[in-house]
Amino acid sequence: MPFQFDHLRTLTALIDEGTFEAAARHLHVTASAVSQRVRAMEQTAGKVLVQRTNPVVPTEAGDAVLRYARQVLLLDREVLSALQVTGRTGGWARVPLAVNADSLSTWFLEALCDLPPELEAAFEIHRDDEEHTTSLLRSGAVMAAVTSTPEAVQGCSVEGLGSMRYRAVCSPAFAERYGTGDPELLLDAPVVNFDRKDDLQDRFLRDLAGSPSRGPRHYIPASEDFARTVLLGFGWGLVPEHQCAQELEAGRLVALSPGHPVEVRLYWQRWNLRSPLLDEVTERVRAGARARLHPL
Incomplete structure (x- = not known):
């Protein structure tokens, strides 16, 4: 693996929390340690990964590494869960999704409400216009999106939901x-x-x-x-x-x-990887769309 596991976790915490200090509090390390880990990743990548703004935002290269980091962390959690490694899964899984406002207010939340509690999914919904949700998927900010774009984002699969x-x-x-x-x-x-x-x-x-x-x-x-x-x-x-x-x-x-x-027309785009959690979310979204949207 080109990056150390702790470094990947640090990058996702930095982007999610927005500042080096907030990421340090989240990870229970010092801000200096966060900065050193990010610099080490940048040396490995040979490119700047984050803009040191407030809040911190990823560069184009950082977007690619961020997508990789989120996928590695998701798969790691699911492997540990499947092996029943107690106390090592990191708690509830963070599930960032991008959804247009009208879907969010009419059918999307109802589709997810019966997700099995043992999956321990904590949703972070990014609301944006259906024509722009793919940009969040492309940047690595989310793992799946309701979008009006039928062309698959690189590294993702796409399927029609309805209109x-x-x-x-x-x-x-x-x-x-x-x-x-x-x-x-x-x-x-x-x-x-x-x-x-x-x-x-x-x-x-x-x-x-x-x-x-x-x-x-x-x-x-x-x-x-x-x-x-x-x-x-x-x-x-x-x-x-x-x-x-x-x-x-x-x-x-x-x-x-x-x-x-x-x-x-609405489509569901998601990371193109096998994940029990993401598979279950996808199935719930399909069912919700069948019940409330018109067929394509």
């Missing part, structure tokens, strides 16, 4: 003021976006009206708050079907172009 269906909706008062029959009427109307990376509303208008929104934008970076902002009449927006079906039926929301839902 999440969105409906363009607004409040009745908003519909009365701006109209609902012609998508071009929405071009200058207030719109709700999740964040500045969210282009779902613009894609909807490009398809139906040939132009992105020109109206004022509200940015609401939380899935449930996004849906509530639309319900309260701040603007129109694309809301997951599961989050707006009851409000549409009760008349608290109005559908805009009801014959044109937006489908976002």
Whole structure:
């Protein structure tokens, strides 16, 4: 193995904790020892692995070593667990995953809630747009991701989960003021976006009206708050079907172009290695997706 085991553990602790001092407290060593181990890894690699910023971030070479380190630590824990080596597994397994906000609020957590407790999985969820979660997988920050990218990240496998269906909706008062029959009427109307990376509303208008929104934008970076902002009449927006079906039926929301839902295809990308823990997480995600998403 090109790196010492303790050095790999030190690198992951440094990136997770953010500073040399915090990593030292986590590992019960001195900050100087953390620094020496990282320098030794850099000498072995022949490249700088971390930027000494606050917080510390890995370089491109550091991303590659970080992925390797996390995989080695996961496999080591599972071997010790399989051999029933008491007290040597390091406690609960840290399972970092990247998930888009709408999946997180509608089906993903329910998919994982019945994971066997003996697996001792401690989840760390990184929330990001489904078009950007693969960057976290590529960097080694996570071991699996829900993404809209069908092309596998290097070292990973990919499989289709299903599509999440969105409906363009607004409040009745908003519909009365701006109209609902012609998508071009929405071009200058207030719109709700999740964040500045969210282009779902613009894609909807490009398809139906040939132009992105020109109206004022509200940015609401939380899935449930996004849906509530639309319900309260701040603007129109694309809301997951599961989050707006009851409000549409009760008349608290109005559908805009009801014959044109937006489908976002979702995929599951994970490290391409055999791991009982990661295999079980994958099976739970598959089952959750089958129950709540539309088939691809």
